[in-house]
Amino acid sequence: MIKIAMVEDDLELADVLTQYLKQYNIEVTNYEEPFLALSSLKFNKYDLIILDLTLPGMDGLDVCKLIVKDYNIPIIISSARSDITDKVTALQLGADDYLPKPYDPRELEVRIKTILRRFNSNHEDTNSTQEKVKLFNLDIEKREITKNGEYLKLTAAEYEVLSLMLKREGFIISREEIFDNADLLNSDFESSGSLAVIINRIRHKIEDNPKEPKYLHTIRGMGYKFTNE
Template sequence: MVKILLIEDDLEISDLLTQYLSRYQMEVISYAHPKSALASLGIESYDLVLLDLTLPDMDGLDVCKALRERSDIPIIISSARSDLGDKVIALELGADDYLPKPYEPRELVARIQSLLRRINGKTIQASSEMFRVDETGIYKEGELLPLTRAEFELLALLIKHRRQIISRDFIANNVESIQWESSERSIDVLISRIRQKIEANPKHPTLIRSIRGMGYQFTL
C-alpha cells in the first residue's frame, strides 16, 4: 500500500482525500500543522508528500524547501494559489509536480501513480546498477562483497524487499543463519557489519535506514 503524507489545514479536504485515495490502496496520514508533519518524517516512512501552500505557522514553499533538505521523497504541490511565481518557485525548490485547486480527485490519483512509477523505476534501475545478487554472492558496483553467510542472507533479503520497512520478526523468520533466541541482538550486529561494508559513512547510513520501532529499510 502506498503511504502518503498529506499536509493540509482544510479538514474537509483532508477527510475527502483520505477516503477517496483509500479506494486506490493509498493510506493517507494527514497533518494540519507543517511543523508536526516535518517532525513525523523522523518517525514514519512515506512514499510521497501531498502539500498545500497556504498553511498555519509556516508557508508551504518553506515546507517544500525543508522537505527537500531532509529527503528525496516525491512531492506534489496541491494549492489554490494561482500565482505562476509560486509554481515556478515550488518546482525550483524540488517539488515534482504542481496541481492547482480545484481539481478532479481522479487526476490527483493519476499524477500520484505516474510520479511513483517514474521514481520507482529509477530506484530499481539504480539499485540493479549498484547491487547485483546471484548464487556466487552480492556485488556492489561490480565488486564482490566479503560477506559472511548471515550477512549475505540478510542483505539479500533487504534488497529483495527494497524500499519496504521490514521488521526484526520478519528478518528472524526469513534469515536461516539467525537463531531466534538471540535474533534481536544478532540482527543489530549484522546490520552494523553490513553497513561497514556497503555504506560510504556507516555512522550516517543512507542505504540501510533504521525505522524506530518498526525495523529496517533498504532505500535503493
C-alpha cells in the first residue's frame, strides 16, 4: 500500500481525496497543522507528501523547504494560489510537481503513481552496487549548472530553460510549461521562435554533436525531454 502524508487545512477536500485514493490502494493521513505534519515525519515513513501552500501558522513554501532539507521524499504541491512565482519557487525548492486547484482527483492519482515510479526507480539505482553519478548537476543557490564537474557558461535565459529540464529529468516538458516557468521568456519569444534558438544554443554547449543530441531531445508535437546519463 502507498502511504501518503497530506498537509491540507481544507478538511472537506482532504476527506474527498482520502476516500477517492483509498480505492487505488493509497492510504492518506491528513494533517491540518503543518507543525504536526513535520513532527509526524520524524516517526512515520511516507512514500509521498501532498502539500498545500496556504496553511495556518506556516507558509507551505517554508514547509516544503524544511522537508526537502531533512527528508528524501517526493512532494506534490496542491494549491489554489495562482501566482506563477509560488509555482517557480516551489519547484526550485525541490517540489516534484505543482497541481493547481481545483483539479480532478483522477489526475492526482495518476501524478502520484508517475512520480513514485520515477522516484523508486532512481532509489533502486542509488542502492545498486555501483551508484550512478549524474553527468549534469544543478546548484540552485549559486544558479550554476555543471557537466562532469565543469561549469557551463550560460545566459540567464539558457540557465532558466536548462535548469527546468534538469528538474523535470525524464519527463516530457511542453513549450507551454517552459514559458510558464521561465520568467525571462514571454509571448514575444514564443511567436518569434526564439525558444528553439535557445534550445539550439544549449545543445551546442552540452552535446558532443548538437545535430544528434544525447541529452536534450525534441519530442515531436509534445515538447522536450532531458536525460542525464
